[in-house]
Amino acid sequence: MSTSDTPAIACRNLWQVFGPSADKALTEALARSGGDTNAAAADLRALGYIPAVQDASFEVREGELFVIMGLSGSGKSTLVRCISQLLPGTGGEIRIDGENVVGASKQKLTELRRRKLGMVFQHFGLFPHMTVAENVAYPLKVQGVGRKERRARAQEVISLVGLDGREESFPRQLSGGQRQRVGIARSLAVNPDIWFLDEPFSALDPLIRRQLQDEFLRIQGSLRKSIVFITHDIAEALKLADRIAIMRDGKIVQIGTPTEIVLQPVDDYVREFSKDVAKGRHARVASVMQAGDGTRGPDDPGLTTSMTLDAALARCMELYQPVPVRDASGAIVGTVNPSDLAAALQVDDA
Amino acid sequence: MSVAADVAVPGAPRLTVGAQAALITALVGALCLALEPMAPWLGAWPKTWVLPMTDWVGTGVSWLLDWIKPVARLFSDIMVYPMGWANTVLNATPWPMVIGLVTALGWYLGGLSMAALAFVGLGLVLASGYWHEGMNTLALVAVSVPLALVVGGGIGILANEVPRLKGAVQAVLDVMQTVPTFAYLTPLLLLFGFGPVVGLIASAIYAAPPMARNVMLGLERVEAEIKEAAIMSGGTRFQQLFQVEIPSASKQIMVGFNQCLMAALSMVIIAAVIGGFNDIGWEVLLTMRKAQFGPSLLAGMVIVIFAVVIDRMSAVLATERKRYDLRVVWAVLAFAVAFTVLFWSSLPGASEVAMLDGVAESVDRGLTRFTQTNGVALEALKNNTLYYVLLPLRIGLDQAVLPFTWGFMWTPAMSAWVFGLGAGLGLLLAWRGNLTGGIVTMILFGMIETGVTNLPWPFVLTGAAALGYVAGGRRLAILVVVLLGTILLSGLWDRALLSLYLCGASVFACAVVGGAIGVASAIWTPVWRVVRPICDMLQTIPLFVFLIPVLMLFQIGEFSAFLAICAYAVVPMIRYTRHGLVDTPEEMMEAAISSGATDWQILRDVRAPYAAPTILLGLNQTILYAFSMLVIAALIGTTGLGQSIYLALGQADVGLGISAGAAMAILALIADRLVQGFAEERRKALGL
Numbered sequence A: 001m002s003t004s005d006t007p008a009i010a011c012r013n014l015w016q017v018f019g020p021s022a023d024k025a026l027t028e029a030l031a032r033s034g035g036d037t038n039a040a041a042a043d044l045r046a047l048g049y050i051p052a053v054q055d056a057s058f059e060v061r062e063g064e065l066f067v068i069m070g071l072s073g074s075g076k077s078t079l080v081r082c083i084s085q086l087l088p089g090t091g092g093e094i095r096i097d098g099e100n101v102v103g104a105s106k107q108k109l110t111e112l113r114r115r116k117l118g119m120v121f122q123h124f125g126l127f128p129h130m131t132v133a134e135n136v137a138y139p140l141k142v143q144g145v146g147r148k149e150r151r152a153r154a155q156e157v158i159s160l161v162g163l164d165g166r167e168e169s170f171p172r173q174l175s176g177g178q179r180q181r182v183g184i185a186r187s188l189a190v191n192p193d194i195w196f197l198d199e200p201f202s203a204l205d206p207l208i209r210r211q212l213q214d215e216f217l218r219i220q221g222s223l224r225k226s227i228v229f230i231t232h233d234i235a236e237a238l239k240l241a242d243r244i245a246i247m248r249d250g251k252i253v254q255i256g257t258p259t260e261i262v263l264q265p266v267d268d269y270v271r272e273f274s275k276d277v278a279k280g281r282h283a284r285v286a287s288v289m290q291a292g293d294g295t296r297g298p299d300d301p302g303l304t305t306s307m308t309l310d311a312a313l314a315r316c317m318e319l320y321q322p323v324p325v326r327d328a329s330g331a332i333v334g335t336v337n338p339s340d341l342a343a344a345l346q347v348d349d350a
Numbered sequence B: 001m002s003v004a005a006d007v008a009v010p011g012a013p014r015l016t017v018g019a020q021a022a023l024i025t026a027l028v029g030a031l032c033l034a035l036e037p038m039a040p041w042l043g044a045w046p047k048t049w050v051l052p053m054t055d056w057v058g059t060g061v062s063w064l065l066d067w068i069k070p071v072a073r074l075f076s077d078i079m080v081y082p083m084g085w086a087n088t089v090l091n092a093t094p095w096p097m098v099i100g101l102v103t104a105l106g107w108y109l110g111g112l113s114m115a116a117l118a119f120v121g122l123g124l125v126l127a128s129g130y131w132h133e134g135m136n137t138l139a140l141v142a143v144s145v146p147l148a149l150v151v152g153g154g155i156g157i158l159a160n161e162v163p164r165l166k167g168a169v170q171a172v173l174d175v176m177q178t179v180p181t182f183a184y185l186t187p188l189l190l191l192f193g194f195g196p197v198v199g200l201i202a203s204a205i206y207a208a209p210p211m212a213r214n215v216m217l218g219l220e221r222v223e224a225e226i227k228e229a230a231i232m233s234g235g236t237r238f239q240q241l242f243q244v245e246i247p248s249a250s251k252q253i254m255v256g257f258n259q260c261l262m263a264a265l266s267m268v269i270i271a272a273v274i275g276g277f278n279d280i281g282w283e284v285l286l287t288m289r290k291a292q293f294g295p296s297l298l299a300g301m302v303i304v305i306f307a308v309v310i311d312r313m314s315a316v317l318a319t320e321r322k323r324y325d326l327r328v329v330w331a332v333l334a335f336a337v338a339f340t341v342l343f344w345s346s347l348p349g350a351s352e353v354a355m356l357d358g359v360a361e362s363v364d365r366g367l368t369r370f371t372q373t374n375g376v377a378l379e380a381l382k383n384n385t386l387y388y389v390l391l392p393l394r395i396g397l398d399q400a401v402l403p404f405t406w407g408f409m410w411t412p413a414m415s416a417w418v419f420g421l422g423a424g425l426g427l428l429l430a431w432r433g434n435l436t437g438g439i440v441t442m443i444l445f446g447m448i449e450t451g452v453t454n455l456p457w458p459f460v461l462t463g464a465a466a467l468g469y470v471a472g473g474r475r476l477a478i479l480v481v482v483l484l485g486t487i488l489l490s491g492l493w494d495r496a497l498l499s500l501y502l503c504g505a506s507v508f509a510c511a512v513v514g515g516a517i518g519v520a521s522a523i524w525t526p527v528w529r530v531v532r533p534i535c536d537m538l539q540t541i542p543l544f545v546f547l548i549p550v551l552m553l554f555q556i557g558e559f560s561a562f563l564a565i566c567a568y569a570v571v572p573m574i575r576y577t578r579h580g581l582v583d584t585p586e587e588m589m590e591a592a593i594s595s596g597a598t599d600w601q602i603l604r605d606v607r608a609p610y611a612a613p614t615i616l617l618g619l620n621q622t623i624l625y626a627f628s629m630l631v632i633a634a635l636i637g638t639t640g641l642g643q644s645i646y647l648a649l650g651q652a653d654v655g656l657g658i659s660a661g662a663a664m665a666i667l668a669l670i671a672d673r674l675v676q677g678f679a680e681e682r683r684k685a686l687g688l
C-alpha cells in the first residue's frame, strides 16, 4: 500500500514515559496542563517519572538519511526503540510505510521486523555463542530460510562490510571495529527497507570511525535505504545527514538540513553544538550576503548564493597577486599566493 | 528509639542508636535477672502458654499429604523404572568400560589432568571394593539430577517470563535454602513410603533451587542489547529464549548445573539414613555404627572421590573451554572395549577387587592403637573444651562450675565478681568513648554468667529486636520478634536455644580461627597456597563425610558435633576474610604507603575497614553453613532442633519434623538478615 510519497516513518506526538503506570500519569498530566506538553513533562518529572521522549513528531522520507542528534541521555535511543517497538511507547502514533504499529499484534510486529526493519546497536549486541556467519545469518534462520541459502546471503553481506575470511570467528575474537561491521552485516541480512543505527561508530577510535563512515556512505549509496541514524557527534551528523533532528531532554528542538542547523540554530542549545563546526564548509554565501545591488567595488570573483563560504573565500583570494613574506629581521624571503592560504585552511575530509 | 535521636541533643550525652539499643537490652536483661526469683515465667516460657502448634502442623500436613498421596505413589511407581534402568546400566556395564568412559569424558572436558583424575579416582573406587555401592549412589544421582535440572530450569525460565512471579520465586528459593536437609525427608517419607524414591525426590528437591537461581540470574544478566537484537531479528519469543538468551547465559547456567550435581550428590548420601538402598552413604552409616572405622573411611573416600570428580568435571563447563583432540577419546574407548573383551573370562567382579581391604584393616588397627595410646590426650582435649568452654556457655558459669570439674564450687559472691568485672570493663570502654562497646561488654558478661540456654526469653527477644533495629530498621526488628515469638509459642524454644548455643559457639570459633587464617593468607602468599586447596577440598566434600574422622577420634557427643561444624563452616570465613583484605583498591594502598604507614597500620586502618562488609558476608555464610551442618551433626549426638528433626524422621512424626525444621530455618533466616543488614550498613558507610 505504500506509495512513493508515503513517508517511510511518521511519528506524531510520540511520548515515552518511564515509571509505574506511566500511561495513566501521562494522560492525567496532559489533562492538567490543558495540552501544554512542556508543562506536562515538567509535571511528570516532578512526580518522579522520566519523560524520555516528549511529544516527538517527524517524518522520515523514503531513501532519506535522517540523523538524530543530542547529548547523552537526551532520549535518542529511547526514541528509536519506540519506533522499532522495542519499547511500547506511552502515547502518540507511529506509522511505518503508512501502517500504524502502535498496539500492533505480536505476529505483525515479528513479521514487520523480519521483512522491513534492521537495527544496529550502540554496543553491537552480538550473540556471543555464534560465529560471525551465524550471527549474520540469524535473522534468516528465524524465518526458516534453509541453511545453504542463509549461508550464501550471509556471505554476501559479510563481503559488503569487508569481513571476508572472518566468518568462523567468534565475536570475542574480533576488534571493536570488526564487531560493529558484524552488527551492520547482521542488520542488512534480510535486506530491510528501514535501517536504524544507534551510535554505531561512537565506541570506535577516530580513524576507524572515519573509515566506517565512508564505507557506510558507500553502502548507502548503492542500497538507498530509509535510515534513522543516531549520533552525538555533530561532525558525523553533518557529514552523513540529509536532515538532522536535534533532541534535548526528550524533546525534538529542531529539525533541518545540515546547513539550517549550522546557520539558523533555533536556540543556544543547538548553537552550542555547531560552535566548533567549520562553518565555511556548510554555510552558503547567501547566509552572509546583504540583499540589494547597493554599492560595490570593481572586483567580481563570480560568487553565487549557493557557494560554500570556503569556496567563496578562495575565489576572492584568487584576485590577489602573490604577496611577499619576510623573516624575523624584515628581509623578504619568499612569496605566498593568497588563494593557497585559503585552501590551506580548509578541512579536507568532507 | 527513633533515628532522630542519633543527632546530639544539646545538654544530654550523645546516644547513638546502637548505644540506645544496647542500653535497653541490658536493662531488660538486668530486670529479668532481678525479678526472676519472684516471677519464674520470666526465665523459662511456661508450658501452659505453649500452643500445640506442632500438632496442628502435623494434622494439617498429614491431611494434605494424604490428599496428594495417590499421585505421589503413582509417581514413585513410575520412578522405579528409570531408577532400575540407571542401576542396571551402571552395575551391569563391566567396570573397565565405566572407567574408560569416564576417563574419556575427562579428557574431552579437561585434557590430561582431568582424564588422570577420573582414571585414578575410579581406580581407587574399584580398589576400595565399594564399586557396586558407589554405582547405586551414582544411579540415584543420575536420575535425580535430570529431574532437578528440568524442574529448576523450568522454574527459572518461568520466573523470567512472568516477572510478577519473580519476587515470590526468589522468596521461596531463599526459604528452601535455609530449611535443613533432614526436614525434607520426613514428609517425603510419609508420601512415598520407605525406599530409594524418597532419597531420589529429596535430592531432586534439594538440587533444583541452585539450578533455578542460576538460570534466573543468567537470563537476567544477558545484555539488554543482545535480547533486543534477537527481537529485531524477528525471532518469536520461543526462538529468542532458546536460540539466543539461554545460550548467552550458558556460563551461569553451567554454574547452576555444577551446583545442582553437587547438591544432589550430597543429598543422596544424606538420604541414605532412611536406608534400604545399599548405597555408599548407607555403607558409611553402617560401618560407623559398628565402629569399623577403616571401612568407614574407605567408603567416605569413595564419596569424596565422586564429589571431587563430578565437581571438577562439571566446573570446567562453566569456563572458557579448550578443545582437546577427539582421537584420544576414541583411543581410550577402544582400549576399554579391547580390555574388556580380551580379559572377559578372567575379569574379576567389581566388588571382588577390594585391594584396599588390607589397607582398611591396618588403618583400623592403627587408629585403634592411636586412640589407645593418645586416649588420654584426646580425652583431655575433649573434656577441657567441654568443661571450660562449651558447658559454661551453655548453662552458665553458675551451674557449670562444679567441684569435680573446676575443682571448686561456684558461689554467689563469684557471680557478683563476674558482674562487677563486666561492669568495670564496660565502664572503662564507655569512659574511653565507646559507649556501645561498653554496654555490649556488660551484656556479654551477663550472658556467660547465665548461660545461653538459660537466657530469659524477654531478654532474647529484646536483644534480637535491638540488633534488628540497628541492622535494618523497624521492619527487621518486627520481623525478628514475630519469628522468634512463633518459636516461643510452639514450645520449641528450649531446643532452639540449644541449637543457637552450639551454632553460636562454632561460629565464634570459626570467626576467630577462620579470621586469623584468612588474615595470614592475605598477608603471606605461601600460607594461601597451602590453605587454598584445603578449602577447596572441604567445600567439595559432602557434609556427611565430615562426621567420620571426628567420630573416630572423639566418639559420639557434642564435642564431635562441634568439631564437625567448625571444620565445615570455617571455610567461608577464611575465604571472605582473605578476599576482602586482598581486594583493597591499589590506589588506597598506595595512598597509605605514601603517607608512610607501616604494614600493620595499613592492615588495621585501610584494609580491615575496607574489607569489613566482605568479611561480614563471610560470617553470614559461615552461620548458614553451621546451621546446615548442625542438623547433620544430630547423627552423632547433638541436642536441640537438629536432634528433634532426626528423631521425627525415625518416628515419621511430620508435625515435629516440619516444625523443628521451620524453627531451624527461622533461626538461620534471622541470623542471615541481621548480618546482611550490618554488612549493608558498612558498605553504605564506605560509600560502596
Ligand SMILES: Nc1ncnc2c1ncn2[C@@H]1O[C@H](COP(=O)(O)OP(=O)(O)OP(=O)(O)O)[C@@H](O)[C@H]1O
Binding pocket: A018, A019, A050, A052, A070, A071, A072, A073, A074, A075, A076, A077, A078, A079, A122, A232
Ligand atoms: N528502561 C528505562 N527505564 C527508566 N529510564 C530509562 C530507561 N531507558 C532509558 N531511560 C532514561 O531515559 C533517558 C534517555 O535515555 P536514552 O538511552 O534514550 O539516552 P540517549 O540519548 O540514547 O543517551 P546516550 O547518548 O548516552 O546513548 C535517560 O534519562 C535514561 O536514564
Ligand SMILES: [Mg+2]
Binding pocket: A076, A077, A078, A122, A198, A199
Ligand atoms: Mg543511546
